[in-house]
Structures are given as structure tokens and as C-alpha cells.
Amino acid sequence: MTGTAVAPPTVAKSAPPRRTRLADPAVGVWLAAAAVTAAGWIVVAARGGDFLTLANVVGILQNCVALGLVAVGQTAVILTGSLDLSVAYLISLGTLVAATTMQDGGVVTAVLAVLALSAAVGLANGLVVTGLKVNAFIATLGTAFILRGWIEDNYTGPAGKVPASFQHLGYDRMGPVPVSLFLLAAVAAALWFVTRRTRFGHHLYATGGDEHAARLSGVRTRRTVVAAHVLCSLCVGAAALFLAARLGAGAPWAGTEARYDLESIAAVVLGGTALAGGRGGVAGTLGGVLVLAVLDSVFNQLGVDPFFKNVVRGVVIIAAVALYARRGTGRTT
Amino acid sequence: MTTANPTVGPYKRVARSLGTGAPVYVLLAVLLVALAATDPGFYEPDRFLAFVKRAAPLVILAAGQYLVIVCGEFDLSVGAIVTAGVVVAAELYGSYPDASWAVVTGGLLLAGALTGLVSGLITTKLRVPSFITTLGMMLILEGAVFFWTGGSPHGSLPEEFRRLGRGTAGGWLPWAVLACLVAGAAAVFLMRSDFGRTLIATGDSERTAALAGVRVHRVRVIAFVLSGVAAALAAVLVGGFSGVSAQAGRGYEFEAITAVVLGGVALGGGRGSVVAAMAGAFSLQALFTLLNLQGVSGALESTVQGVIVIAAVGLGAADFSRLRRRRTHLSGGTPS
Numbered sequence: 001m002t003g004t005a006v007a008p009p010t011v012a013k014s015a016p017p018r019r020t021r022l023a024d025p026a027v028g029v030w031l032a033a034a035a036v037t038a039a040g041w042i043v044v045a046a047r048g049g050d051f052l053t054l055a056n057v058v059g060i061l062q063n064c065v066a067l068g069l070v071a072v073g074q075t076a077v078i079l080t081g082s083l084d085l086s087v088a089y090l091i092s093l094g095t096l097v098a099a100t101t102m103q104d105g106g107v108v109t110a111v112l113a114v115l116a117l118s119a120a121v122g123l124a125n126g127l128v129v130t131g132l133k134v135n136a137f138i139a140t141l142g143t144a145f146i147l148r149g150w151i152e153d154n155y156t157g158p159a160g161k162v163p164a165s166f167q168h169l170g171y172d173r174m175g176p177v178p179v180s181l182f183l184l185a186a187v188a189a190a191l192w193f194v195t196r197r198t199r200f201g202h203h204l205y206a207t208g209g210d211e212h213a214a215r216l217s218g219v220r221t222r223r224t225v226v227a228a229h230v231l232c233s234l235c236v237g238a239a240a241l242f243l244a245a246r247l248g249a250g251a252p253w254a255g256t257e258a259r260y261d262l263e264s265i266a267a268v269v270l271g272g273t274a275l276a277g278g279r280g281g282v283a284g285t286l287g288g289v290l291v292l293a294v295l296d297s298v299f300n301q302l303g304v305d306p307f308f309k310n311v312v313r314g315v316v317i318i319a320a321v322a323l324y325a326r327r328g329t330g331r332t333t
Numbered sequence: 334m335t336t337a338n339p340t341v342g343p344y345k346r347v348a349r350s351l352g353t354g355a356p357v358y359v360l361l362a363v364l365l366v367a368l369a370a371t372d373p374g375f376y377e378p379d380r381f382l383a384f385v386k387r388a389a390p391l392v393i394l395a396a397g398q399y400l401v402i403v404c405g406e407f408d409l410s411v412g413a414i415v416t417a418g419v420v421v422a423a424e425l426y427g428s429y430p431d432a433s434w435a436v437v438t439g440g441l442l443l444a445g446a447l448t449g450l451v452s453g454l455i456t457t458k459l460r461v462p463s464f465i466t467t468l469g470m471m472l473i474l475e476g477a478v479f480f481w482t483g484g485s486p487h488g489s490l491p492e493e494f495r496r497l498g499r500g501t502a503g504g505w506l507p508w509a510v511l512a513c514l515v516a517g518a519a520a521v522f523l524m525r526s527d528f529g530r531t532l533i534a535t536g537d538s539e540r541t542a543a544l545a546g547v548r549v550h551r552v553r554v555i556a557f558v559l560s561g562v563a564a565a566l567a568a569v570l571v572g573g574f575s576g577v578s579a580q581a582g583r584g585y586e587f588e589a590i591t592a593v594v595l596g597g598v599a600l601g602g603g604r605g606s607v608v609a610a611m612a613g614a615f616s617l618q619a620l621f622t623l624l625n626l627q628g629v630s631g632a633l634e635s636t637v638q639g640v641i642v643i644a645a646v647g648l649g650a651a652d653f654s655r656l657r658r659r660r661t662h663l664s665g666g667t668p669s
Contacts, residue, residue, distance in 0.1 A: 073387045079417075105494055128643055128647065132643070132646075133647070134643055134646045134647045135599075135646065136593060136644070137590070137594075137600055138590075138591065138594050138600075138642060138646050139643060141587055141590075141591065141639075141642070141644075142639040142640070142643035142646075143639065143643075143644045144639070145635040145636065145638050145639030145642070146635070146636045146639035146640060147634070147639075149632055149633050149634065149635040149636025149637070149638075149639065150636060151632075152631070152632030152633075152635070153630060153632035153633050153636070262409075262468055262471075265464070265468070266465065266468060266469075269462070269464075269465050274461045275465070276462075283642050300448035305480055306478060307477075307479035307480035307484070308475050308480045309476065309479050310472045310473070310476025310479075311472070311473050311474060311476035311480065312476075313472055313476070314468075314469035314470065314471070314472030314473035314476065315469065315473060317465060317468070317469045317472070318455060318459075318465065318466055318469035318470075320463055321461045321462070321465045322455065322459035322460070322461045325459060325460035325461055
């Protein structure tokens with residue numbers, strides 16, 4: 001709530017502080033996740049299956065990791081009113097760099113290399129958006145093209161090999177809980193803390209709420225946007241490391257096949273973060289990711305055609321966002 | 334609202350509409366000169382017309398996308414509409430081999446309009462940001478097409494249907510060029526009409542437009558419908574030119590948006606001319622052709638494309654201090 005305290009007067013005017021927590025999209029999306037789980041449980045049980053087994057729940061959570069990491073990062077960027085379409089190719093490149101570096105060098109070198117690459121890409125995105133004043137949509141799309149060219153020029157297929165020591169990240173469990181889930185939890189908690197409890201976080205909200213007003217109140221908006229892009233790319237780098245551990249090699253299609261660019265934006269918006277920036281947060285985003293993962297799992301259990309899944313997914317995303325708008329949480333125009 | 338002032342004389346208006354898109358005309362000129370320098374035969378009528386023919390689908394898509402962007406929205410579903418159009422046409426001919434091309438083409442255009450209508454209504458009535466609406470529409474269309482065909486479309490398109498994409502009128506003028514000219518002229522005419530002015534006014538400031546009596550919802554829905562029709566027309570051309578594939582339209586949505594932005598049209602709406610948007614599409618196609626001729630490997634092609642797009646838009650943005658303010662409004666589609 002401290003985040004919205006810095007929000008510009010236009011927001012404050014149209015949306016007085018809500019007491020009813022139910023109307024908060026971040027709460028709504030977790031309720032939706034619970035509802036989808038319950039519905040899935042009933043439907044699967046009606047077919048004689050068992051949905052809420054420990055193995056299945058853990059599987060669902062594990063499937064959240066990659067998209068979750070990307071979406072959490074994407075949240076930071078979208079909060080500032082920017083967005084990042086380059087994440088999918090950055091993931092692909094990240095897995096390739098991770099796997100090929102690990103093959104000859106150490107795991108530590110590889111992790112550092114991937115994070116450095118990610119930070120550089122994020123920095124470039126941020127500087128192009130703020131310095132050259134290129135629209136974020138085009139700037140990050142351009143970055144995506146550049147990365148794609150780099151990948152296609154240097155890698156013809158899967159490359160590198162991830163040593164067994166690093167594959168622990170993808171496959172190990174502590175008790176029933178996959179290690180990778182702790183990675184997501186740690187990254188999400190860190191980003192939640194940054195957005196909600198630090199001055200920088202307040203600047204993120206202020207910049208996204210009204211860049212002009214934020215600048216007039218002394219926020220270095222450009223620096224904030226650049227930092228958000230770097231944060232986002234670092235999260236994407238973490239996702240790339242996880243996927244490399246999972247796949248055992250680098251793959252040029254690792255990021256594009258699952259459409260992490262558009263899916264992550266969809267998850268962020270499902271979680272109640274306004275695309276125009278200034279409202280929402282990490283907690284909602286995680287709920288959005290969970291909804292998508294639960295739906296996926298239900299469809300798998302029911303043996304629904306994978307192509308038909310996309311149809312339902314599209315309908316669900318539109319319907320969910322329409323529900324938020326209906327409830328009047330969207331800023332009125 | 335600068336371009337929507339009816340008291341300004343035609344010359345000034347042309348100059349003004351040139352003004353917003355000036356960088357793209359320079360870019361296009363540079364690319365065309367570079368093409369001539371690389372390949373002296375480029376301007377032989379046949380080859381040049383072939384170039385325009387290849388550019389036609391993108392130009393038509395850009396014109397449609399312009400209508401949506403200038404009123405402050407996005408249409409990410411156009412690529413999926415192209416794919417769906419091609420696959421549906423092939424499947425239709427698989428079931429009814431004797432169907433007349435006019436009926437199939439008309440049906441596709443109607444289906445495109447319907448898709449646009451749904452997107453428009455969801456965006457305006459349900460207040461879903463168009464980025465999400467059309468992203469969902471893209472998932473739905475692609476999923477439905479693959480679901481229907483089981484992953485690989487079968488059936489093929491008869492010569493008669495493909496004529497619009499690959500044939501020529503009178504032995505020298507490709508039908509695609511003609512379609513492109515007609516669509517372009519229609520777009521220019523539309524933007525000069527009252528509808529065009531209300532469209533720009535809506536994108537510039539929805540509230541002001543609404544207070545001035547513009548039915549902003551209706552205007553936006555019509556923009557989406559026209560974008561859907563343009564995408565369906567592009568599907569007919571693409572299907573005719575390159576045949577049936579489940580990947581037919583992939584990536585077209587981003588290319589169309591890139592083209593429009595290259596033309597100096599502000600994402601967020603309210604500014605830019607449709608001619609410049611179409612020039613942006615030609616520039617993109619010229620860039621692809623040039624990279625091809627230069628022997629740049631297919632892989633590096635997208636890298637160069639990315640650099641040039643960022644540079645061109647950056648240079649364009651340098652002239653417009655307003656774009657900076659626009660940036661904050663960009664992504665939501667709905668200026669919130």
C-alpha cells in the first residue's frame with residue numbers, strides 16, 4: 001500500500017483507498033487460482049482421476065518456475081509503464097551461453113556470464129527506451145530481432161552440455177519440494193521487497209503512474225526505467241539458467257517455443273498489474289502464473305488436445321481481464 | 334489534432350502529413366537508392382513490380398494496423414488472421430473443390446471483419462486493453478486452426494484463387510499491386526473523411542473527442558473491423574503468393590506494427606499519416622530485399638533489421654519531443 005501512496009493525484013481521485021481487499025486484483029487472482037484448482041479437482045474426480053495428489057501439485061508448482069521468473073521480472077518493467085518483448089530470445093540465448101560455457105569452464109563462470117549478458121541486454125533496452133526515446137514496444141522488439149539474428153547465426157541447434165552438478169537445480173527436491181521452486185520464491189520475494197519496501201520501488205510505481213508528475217517530484221524517472229529493465233533481464237537470466245539445467249543443454253527454441261514474451265505479459269496482466277503502469281505487483285503476477293499452470297495441468301489430466309488448450313487459454317485471459325475492468329479497478333477513461 | 338483541421342488548405346495538409354513521417358520517406362529513398370546501386374536491374378518494370386507485389390500484403394496490413402494504432406489501440410491478432418485465412422481457404426477448397434474464388438474471398442473478408450468486430454467490442458465494451466484482447470484472439474485463432482487441422486493443414490488452393498496473389502492483370506500488372514493500390518487509396522480516402530478525423534481525435538484524446546460528440550466506442554470498433562478486413566485481404570494475397578502453410582502469417586503482426594511506427598505514427602494514437610505507415614511497410618520490404626541482395630546471411634538479417642528499426646525510430650523520435658510524453662501511454666492500448 002505504501003506504493004500507491006506516491007501515486008499521482010489522478011489515480012487517487014478516481015480510486016479512493018479500498019478497504020475491501022477482495023476487489024484487489026492481487027487477491028482476486030489467488031481466489032481465481034483456488035477456484036480453478038477446485039473446479040479442476042471436481043472435473044478430474046468426476047472422470048475417476050485424482051487431481052490433488054502431492055506429485056501433481058508439486059508438478060504444477062514446478063511448471064510455474066520458468067514462466068514465474070520471467071513474469072516477475074516483467075512485472076517490474078510493466079509497473080514503470082514500459083514492457084519487454086525481448087525476453088523470449090534472451091532466454092534462448094541464455095540457455096545456449098550457459099550450456100556452452102559450462103561445457104568448457106566452470107558452473108560459476110557460466111552463471112556469471114549469463115547474468116552479465118542479461119544485465120547488458122537489460123541495460124541496452126533501458127537506455128534505448130529512455131535515452132533514444134524509442135517506444136518500449138519497438139525498442140525491445142528490435143532487441144529481440146538482434147538476439148534472434150545472433151542466435152541463428154551462431155547456433156544451428158542445441159549446443160553445449162550442462163554438467164550433472166548443475167542439473168541438480170532442475171531436478172533435485174528437498175523433501176517433496178523441487179529446489180527450483182526455492183529459486184522462484186527467492187527471486188519473487190526479493191522483487192516483492194524491492195517494489196513494496198524500498199524507495200526505488202516507490203519510484204517504480206510513481207514513474208508508471210505518471211512519469212511527468214514523478215519527474216516533477218524529483219524522481220529520476222529515466223534511471224528508474226533503466227534499472228527496471230536490468231532487473232527484468234536478470235530475472236530472465238535466472239529463468240534461462242533454470243531451463244538450461246532442466247534441458248541439459250542450450251536450445252535456440254527454449255524461449256520462443258513457449259512464447260515467454262507474450263505469456264509473461266499475459267500472466268502479469270492476469271495478476272492485476274495495469275499495462276499502462278503504476279498499479280499492481282509481484283504477488284498478483286505469481287497468482288496469474290499459477291492460474292495458467294493449474295489450467296495446463298487440468299487439461300493434461302483430461303487429455304485435452306494441446307492446440308485446443310491455446311483456444312481456452314486465450315478465452316480465459318480475455319475473460320479474466322474483462323472481469324477486473326468490470327469491477328471498476330481499471331482507471332476510468 | 335494537427336492533421337484534422339479542415340480549414341487547412343490541401344498543400345499545407347500534404348506538407349504536414351509529410352512532416353510527421355519525414356524520416357520514413359528519407360529512409361525509403363535511401364533504401365531505394367541503395368537497391369539501385371546494388372542491383373542495376375532493380376528498376377526494370379518487371380522486377381520492380383515483383384518487389385511491390387511481395388510488399389503488398391505487408392502494406393495492406395500496415396494500413397489496417399495504422400487505423401487501429403492511430404485511435405490508440407493495438408492489433409496483435411493480424412498475423413493469426415492471415416494464418417487462419419490461408420488455412421481456412423485451403424480446408425474449404427478441400428471440402429468444396431469447385432467453390433468460386435469470389436465466394437471464398439468474400440467469405441474470408443467477412444470472417445476477418447467479424448474477428449475485428451469481436452476484438453473491437455471486447456476492447457471497448459468490456460474495457461480489456463487491446464493488447465490483451467488481440468493477444469487472446471491470436472492464441473484462440475492459432476489454437477483453433479491447429480486444432481481443426483491437427484497440426485498440418487491439408488488441401489491446396491486452386492490456381493483461380495491464387496491468381497490474386499501471384500497472377501497478373503493484362504499480362505504485366507500483378508493483381509497484388511492493384512489490390513495494394515486500391516487498399517491504399519481507400520485508406521487515404523478514409524483518413525480524409527470525417528471518420529478519419531474522428532479516428533485521430535479519438536486517439537489524441539479520447540475524453541476530448543467524446544465531449545465533442547464523437548462516439549469513440551463505435552469509431553474504435555470500426556477501426557478493428559477494418560484491420561480485420563485488411564488482414565483477411567493480406568491472407569488472400571499471402572495464400573496466393575506462397576501457398577498453404579500453418580506458419581503463413583507468423584510474425585506479421587510485429588512487422589505491421591514496426592512498419593506503422595517506422596512511419597512516425599505514435600503508439601498511443603493521435604498522430605501520424607496512413608501514407609507514412611504504408612511507406613514504412615515498403616521500407617521494411619526494401620530493407621529485406623537489400624539485405625538479401627547484399628548476401629547477408631538469413632540469420633544476421635534479423636539482427637540488421639533490429640538495429641535499423643531501433644535506429645530509425647530513435648532518429649524519428651529525436652524530432653518529436655511529444656513522443657516522450659506518449660511513451661508512458663504506450664503499452665496499455667487504452668489510454669487509461
